Amino acid sequence: MIIPSDTSRRRFLATALSSTLGVGLGAAALTACGSDDQPTGEAATGGTKPPDTPAQPAGGHGPEVEPPVANGNDALKRLMDGNQRFVANQAVHDDEGAERRVAVSKAQHPFATVLGCVDSRVPVELVFDRGLGDLVVVRSAGEVLDHSIIGSLEFGVAELQTPLLMVLGHQRCGAIDATIKALDSKEAEEEGEIGYLVGALAPAVRQVAGKPGDRLANAVHANVDLVLAQLRKSTVLGPLEKAGKVRLVGAYYELDTGKVIVN
Numbered sequence: 001m002i003i004p005s006d007t008s009r010r011r012f013l014a015t016a017l018s019s020t021l022g023v024g025l026g027a028a029a030l031t032a033c034g035s036d037d038q039p040t041g042e043a044a045t046g047g048t049k050p051p052d053t054p055a056q057p058a059g060g061h062g063p064e065v066e067p068p069v070a071n072g073n074d075a076l077k078r079l080m081d082g083n084q085r086f087v088a089n090q091a092v093h094d095d096e097g098a099e100r101r102v103a104v105s106k107a108q109h110p111f112a113t114v115l116g117c118v119d120s121r122v123p124v125e126l127v128f129d130r131g132l133g134d135l136v137v138v139r140s141a142g143e144v145l146d147h148s149i150i151g152s153l154e155f156g157v158a159e160l161q162t163p164l165l166m167v168l169g170h171q172r173c174g175a176i177d178a179t180i181k182a183l184d185s186k187e188a189e190e191e192g193e194i195g196y197l198v199g200a201l202a203p204a205v206r207q208v209a210g211k212p213g214d215r216l217a218n219a220v221h222a223n224v225d226l227v228l229a230q231l232r233k234s235t236v237l238g239p240l241e242k243a244g245k246v247r248l249v250g251a252y253y254e255l256d257t258g259k260v261i262v263n
Ligand SMILES: [Zn+2]
Pocket: 117, 118, 119, 141, 142, 170, 172, 173, 174, 175, 176
């Protein structure tokens, strides 16, 4: 399936980004975007497919190449399986070694795009027990969007064809906590571009005013929903979601437990 509009823009994107991001974006990649044709395991490894080995405990896949995910549901399951291993302290780190590095050195076929916070306690690959070539990760404080963040997410979904886009908020988010404090105080505005973050996060904080429960947690959830709503307005992401080619999900990471809870 080809996105009905903006083909030329996407070709421009492909050309401009392929050199900087190390991906081969030919016409095939563009026209195959969102199609049912998924890259094969062989293509995903640049032609090197190690022999199959028995499945690893706790959902790890060992040195063998995983099959491509069929859809967003598959991708979400793969993420959540990894999170379960992380929570249970049974992370397998399958995709972090030299073998994996070589396998993905010529091409990448990540299975999910994740927008998370910059918080040092929420490193996305670690909390999902994934590694090289698995995820397109974009991070900004409080998952605040701007042109480059949205463009990067569009790149992950439309060009790298990840069938899942997750917006991952988290417990005790400092950016949202700072926004609450800024809105509550009568002090001068934040300096530099931190004020931009506060302005972007303020609608979520205002939305939960007076609601029962933990104010910060409520605001984090509201912010994830607002970010998702904004992403659905993207002329790239919106049509792909409507066509069933990408699944957009919100999620919440608990610092206390390591659990990712999908909304
Ligand atoms: Zn945060």
